[in-house]
Amino acid sequence: MWLVGTGLLLASRHIWPEILLVVGSIKLAESLFITGRRRSRRTGIVMIVLGLFLTFRLGLVEILVLLSAWMIVDSLRYRNPYRKPVVDVSLD
Numbered sequence: 001m002w003l004v005g006t007g008l009l010l011a012s013r014h015i016w017p018e019i020l021l022v023v024g025s026i027k028l029a030e031s032l033f034i035t036g037r038r039r040s041r042r043t044g045i046v047m048i049v050l051g052l053f054l055t056f057r058l059g060l061v062e063i064l065v066l067l068s069a070w071m072i073v074d075s076l077r078y079r080n081p082y083r084k085p086v087v088d089v090s091l092d
Contacts, residue, residue: 001026020051 005022009015024047031041053063 001029017051017054020047020054024048024051 005026009018009022012018024044027040027044027047029044031037031044034040
């Protein structure tokens with residue numbers, strides 16, 4: 001995969017933001033085939049997102065809006081099982 005990614009980079013003659021996309025996709029693919037590499041999956045996703053930000057030249061406002069949306073989605077996905085319920089019907 002590294003050879004294919006490097007070949008595509010050299011053929012397109014655009015190295016800088018695309019190298020982040022190549023490294024991120026390779027990290028993501030490695031995490032799918034090798035079990036126990038959860039951090040590698042996160043690193044791959046972060047590298048791909050950073051490469052897309054730099055490719056499309058997003059400004060600071062767009063990055064902050066997307067980051068806040070990510071935080072909201074992440075908080076809804078991973079809830080703490082020992083968290084106090086929203087409506088407490090018990091008498092204290």
